[in-house]
Amino acid sequence: MVRLPEVVGRGYGTFWNFQGRYRVCKGSRASKKSKTTALNLITRMMKYPEANALVVRKVFRTLKDSCFTELKWAVNRLGVQAFWDVKETPLEMTYKPTGQKIYFRGLDDPLKVASITVETGYLCWCWVEEAYEIGKEADFDMLDESIRGAIPPETGLFKQITLTLNPWNERHWIKRRFFDAEPSPEILAMTTNYLCNEWLDEADKRVFETMKRQNPRRYRVAGLGDWGIVDGLIYENWREEAFDPGEISPREGVVSAFGLDFGYSNDPSALFCGLVSAREKTIWVFDELYEKGLTNRAIYERIARMGYGKERIKADCAEPKSIDELREMGLPRIRAARKGKDSVNNGIQYIQDYEIIIHPKCVNFLTEISNYTWEEDKLGAKTNRPMDDFNHLMDAMRYGLEEILIGPAFRFD
Template structure:
């Protein structure tokens, strides 16, 4: 039985945390790795554990990492705030957004937030009290280079006095999109006695309602491939990639735009509840047949007003934007909200395959901060006939939101009309 006692108030943890993560909760080995499906509560459970553990171990400090710093506020930071409230202890925590930081006020322990896009800030952390002994890497799948993980791993170092009862630990949580990812070989194929590697899914989440469960049952029936990964947490099998002509590499947008013949291209694919709204930002050189992907917006639950606000905040409101023509009312609304050069895409017969054919002739360079674009393009495959197992001449209806937005953005180039959107 686990209880948290704060100023004589006792909290029965299973009532807050739920079940399905007992081994995960008690593990003290070096690596705690959890791949899981959507709604498997892996991130919420991790957030609850860290808030509980920080209050239990008065010398512990935590570093929370994602590949791109700007994604932390709407993910781990929000989850940890939720956990503080879930445990009923907000009066014991100081929460700052500038800099992004949390402090347990009774002992001055801290939770730090860093992105791999600024590696010096990751390796130069000095704690004010106690020891930096824990690290949580959320969406670890985004870290495509194992050397980047090794650098992070080395930041949890140094001797810890035994009387503190502390232990050094790195926790990795992620969705298992691709079986060829280094995470599988390193942690799941042959784990050592310092590694807990586990898989969870929505079936262990007792707080889902009937509508949530129905969504997974519909996925199971209509999209079994998607269900295996997003429903059951199995490794994604990537076969028949549509785009193999890409690489992830840092570059300067200013330097690229200064080159002769460079044109910009922006595309928008709408989404709301289950699918994200996806905004693509790219540069194209038709002479060298190169596409540079330099920015993205990728969020669920965005109204037209929220989309306009995000695009404007990012500085792209005056750019020429091609948006999905299936939603003319949304396009008209975005125009009135200030996206003054938004236009409908020109979908037609074979427009998807024609757009794909055009892009396949180009070399695509993706800035590392475009983590959702990288996830999509590395999982965007040709569909398979469920009866014969043969590949079909159409893409899967998955990992396609930024892929569609890219097609819309490049539509005028593929049809022969070029524009300068400076």
């Protein structure tokens, strides 16, 4: 027999038992909010034989390596693998004794969300992971309206939407709608952090203690789960808008640009994919790669699978060995970006003269550009140095655009 307190741990009792319409949890990294939600969803499905669930992220392709993986982990953690049928095509999980299902959808295909129907029972619960990615409140309203309909009271079922998120920006509509709302029995808005995660080892805890000393601003958000206060944005010349790259690329003067920033354990490897028009002073951001723990072989495979293996890619010149390896693997046009005195600030100044249009599927680019700010000095005044955070795709963008915006003959030193 599984004892839930031993499996779930502490800090989420109210969250676990709440049955109001909206259950919203913002939290720091390693606060176990996603894992607790996954455990709670699997447990509920097995408790209520007529309930079905929907799991949502802004972009469908991000579900497999996030929520889907977390739910598989929860099934294993609870020791109930024999009762669940897990499929990757289509992405779906079925509780075999009753036929209840967990469906997976992305808001990038709103028709599939709005038209979802269940085979047995009722659609009761929705989990929105990385809810910060949903920049438009209207997109959430559409999802909210799809989780409606009468349920016979004798079933004991209830309808609920759970949102989990990292609270990067206090200007986000989620803060106003849920955290600043008047008290309501239909809303649970709570904050958790790594301090309630008893599964962290000493090495994990040292990461946060180091962050607390070296980057207090980052620690308040990524460590304690407080709302990020975003002022001094570097780029304000951007907007989110759906567009078809195939319609833009044939325009006269439009060229493609790809930039790669290397990462591994703590930082993601980031690929910027854009189209640029010097005449229209416009940058269109149409795709991205953003993933931690990628070896050079894995980076090559991801880029080739995305269809960009033959493109000209400018990569961080601090990793010449990695660039050589990627070229030998099958990226023949990858080259090192130039770096020199004031290269970062010069690149930023050129990009600031352009309008940046970002496709909604580029969720990590949207998160970074809306949080990329100038550093503060000890007195809180802004400096002319970008903060060393939310900068992986921002750096990749500069690499990819350097020759287009600045010209091949430009030198920084």
